[in-house]
Amino acid sequence: MSFDPALSKPPTPTEFGEATPQTCLRVVRAAATLAAAADDAALDAFCRSSTRSMARLETVMHATHREAVEAERYAALAEEWDADPSMPDRALRRCATQAVTHALAAQREAGVELTALALRGELERALTPRSAPSGRAPSASRRPRKRPQSVPPPAWTRRTGTSPP
Secondary structure (H helix, E strand, O other): OOOOOOOOOOOOOOOOOOOOHHHHHHHHHHHHHHHHHHHHHHHHHHHOOOOOOHHHHHHHHHHHHHHHHHHHHHHHHHHHHHHOOOOOHHHHHHHHHHHHHHHHHHHHHHOOOOOOHHHHHHHHOOOOOOOOOOOOOOHHHOOOOOOOOOOOOOHHHHHHOOOOO
């Protein structure tokens, strides 16, 4: 197997905080895998069901399968578009976002833990610059300042002498 530079896409700059194409491909593959696992869980529940709950579980199984197929379709599209150097990187991000959405829907339908939420976080993670190495905590984590003692109490406490209703 030899390396052909004409077939590989050059790395493209991404906006600050946007997911890279490699991250999108990893996320879309993971989303398809999670959706397939949710589909399997729904199928297993249907196979173990009693006659009384069979109709409800069949509906769940079909809905989960529909979402899993969509997640896998977006994964296949992302793989195809990654091989095409003329496709913009935003197409991969769109595929990854849609695959995660369908994986979440499949997990929700199957009633399993929503582990695909972590994948959405990877796509939407906003990178922030590191704070200055002064050793101080950022200002947002400081305790709020106390109210000065010279401020009189609100007017309703002076009139009635009681607390609000």
